[in-house]
Amino acid sequence: MADVTELTLELCSVTDEAAARQILEWRNDPVTLSMFFHRTPKTVDEFWREYQRDYFVDPNLPPLFVLDGDRRVSFLRFKRIADPSGRCCCDISINVAPTARGKRLGSRSLLVAAEFLRSRGVDEIVAEIRVENTASVRSFENAGFGFHERTNKLIADTGEDCAIVVYRKQLS
Numbered sequence: 001m002a003d004v005t006e007l008t009l010e011l012c013s014v015t016d017e018a019a020a021r022q023i024l025e026w027r028n029d030p031v032t033l034s035m036f037f038h039r040t041p042k043t044v045d046e047f048w049r050e051y052q053r054d055y056f057v058d059p060n061l062p063p064l065f066v067l068d069g070d071r072r073v074s075f076l077r078f079k080r081i082a083d084p085s086g087r088c089c090c091d092i093s094i095n096v097a098p099t100a101r102g103k104r105l106g107s108r109s110l111l112v113a114a115e116f117l118r119s120r121g122v123d124e125i126v127a128e129i130r131v132e133n134t135a136s137v138r139s140f141e142n143a144g145f146g147f148h149e150r151t152n153k154l155i156a157d158t159g160e161d162c163a164i165v166v167y168r169k170q171l172s
């Protein structure tokens with residue numbers, strides 16, 4: 001039977017060190033690392049500095065946890081993308097808690113995050129996914145994202161030329 005429990009959101013706070021540790025723990029999971037653009041595990045100190053410096057650049061689009069009841073099941077982060085037409089576009093990244101994967105929480109989290117972004121004035125969401133990340137592609141498709149293109153992305157600091165697919169979802 002389909003799981004119809006409503007998911008809720010917990011907006012992250014820049015001063016919440018425990019939240020940063022939780023995000024880091026999920027991020028250092030080997031499957032996550034293999035699917036992210038930066039594959040090196042991070043230390044607590046290094047990540048805490050990065051979290052405070054980079055994760056709250058746009059106060060309108062803070063990172064968030066998706067909650068199933070009182071349990072954090074996924075973490076999502078957004079980055080505003082410059083758009084010459086003046087529309088508000090943002091990049092999205094998702095990490096489902098390693099113990100919560102395989103239950104369709106990825107696509108359900110993306111759906112509630114999309115409503116959050118719509119409420120914050122975002123017109124379009126863009127996702128860049130490694131071509132081999134089939135579970136992610138399926139999750140984005142299930143959440144109503146459409147295929148845009150297959151291309152390559154140069155990861156500046158590692159030099160990797162990475163094959164990706166780009167998915168988009170219009171919100172307005």
Ligand SMILES: CC(C)(COP(=O)(O)OP(=O)(O)OC[C@H]1O[C@@H](n2cnc3c(N)ncnc32)[C@H](O)[C@@H]1OP(=O)(O)O)[C@@H](O)C(=O)NCCC(=O)NCCS
Pocket residue numbers: 031032035036093094095096097100101102103104105106107128129130133134135136137138139142
């Ligand atoms: C990718 C991710 C977001 C998917 O969320 P999820 O809740 O675990 O998704 P599910 O396991 O329910 O699977 C979603 C779909 O992918 C399919 N799938 C899962 N694992 C798969 C695999 N290894 N190969 C092929 N398909 C797979 C499922 O069958 C399901 O397809 P369906 O809806 O057509 O039945 C989650 O696994 C995750 O956070 N992974 C690590 C980080 C990551 O890759 N983030 C995305 C970066 S772009």
